[in-house]
Amino acid sequence: ERVVFVEDGLATGAAIMARCMHNLGTPQTPLGGNRGMPCILNLRIKYHEKKFS
Numbered sequence: 001e002r003v004v005f006v007e008d009g010l011a012t013g014a015a016i017m018a019r020c021m022h023n024l025g026t027p028q029t030p031l032g033g034n035r036g037m038p039c040i041l042n043l044r045i046k047y048h049e050k051k052f053s
Contacts, residue, residue: 017041
């Protein structure tokens with residue numbers, strides 16, 4: 001009857017770093033992406049700073 005949603009910060013960070021290291025993903029499609037693009041880690045940080053401030 002009760003549902004609890006929990007965000008796993010460690011898993012989220014690991015997923016972002018994996019995409020960064022393998023050059024996958026864009027800020028518009030964070031869970032998938034295009035190969036050959038630059039690292040998206042800095043763009044994701046800026047996106048979340050704007051979104052949550």
